[in-house]
Amino acid sequence: MGKLYVVPTPIGNLKDITLRALEVLKAVSFIACEDTRRAMILLNHYNIEGKKLLSYYEPKESVQVPKIIKLLEKEDVALITDAGTPAISDPGYRLIRACIEKGIPVEVLPGPSSVLTALVGSGLATDRFTFLGFLPRKGLEGFFQELKACTDTTYIAFEAPNRLLKTLQTMLKVYPEELEVCVARELTKVHEEYVRGKLVDVVKTFEERGEVKGEVVVLWRL
Structure with a gap:
């Protein structure tokens, strides 16, 4: 019987990958990945060749899980997503659960996570935190x-850059102006940025800025 390796990948800077993750990616013959093109960028960067890539993204999970489970009966498989740790607002949960139900070993490697990176860099209290995934588009x-x-x-919470300002303005309708807020953007990349402060001031900052680009994490303390 094979083993499923859950392998976190860099969230922006390709250097942010562990030696153990590289070791696993080099050792396995099959890699289940969210986007084969994005996976090849990482594999080529580290000269990892000859791997069979299995397309595994959210709309295809129900179809791909049985196929990968069958493969795992004989072969080891590594699971990666475009960035960060699989199953955290990314595909992976259904495959991991299916492996557990079938008695297939699952080994989770520690590694990059935009959730924890943003939390630590926010300056907000870290003793208790709640991850909300992507914020809802309606009924915010x-x-x-x-x-x-x-x-x-x-x-x-994760938020799309084009909805960030509206989200912050909605928060201002519900929460006190002095609420502590942090917007983390483009983490580990060249244009990494943290905007920290009172909610009213952070809203003003993005109202004046206009267009926002890149991946965004919003944090606040109640």
Whole structure:
């Protein structure tokens, strides 16, 4: 029987990969990946050749899981996504669960995560935190209202750059102006940025800035 290796990959800077992750990627013959083109950028950078790439992205998970499970009966398989740790707002959960149900060993490697990177860099309290994944596109004001029931925690959420300003303005309708907020953008990349401060000031910053690009993480402490 094979083993499923869950392998985190860099969230921006290709140097942010562990020696153990490279060791696994070199050792396995099969790599399940969210986007084969993105996977090849990483593999080529580290001269990892001769791997059979299995397309594994969210809309195809239900189709691909049985195929990968069958392969795992004989072969080791590494699971990677475009960036960060698989199954954290990325494909992976269904395959991992299926392996556990079938008794197939699962080995999770530690590594890059935009969630933890943003949390530590935010300056907000880290003793308790709640990851929300991607914020909902509809009913955002009501969503923020519901979160007020749970305080003394740092909330972490992903948001699209084109919706960031509207999201912050919606937060301002629900939360106090002095709420501590951090917007982390383009983590580990050349244009990495943290915008920290009171909610009202952070809103003003992005109102004046206009267009925002890159991957965004929003954090706030209730």
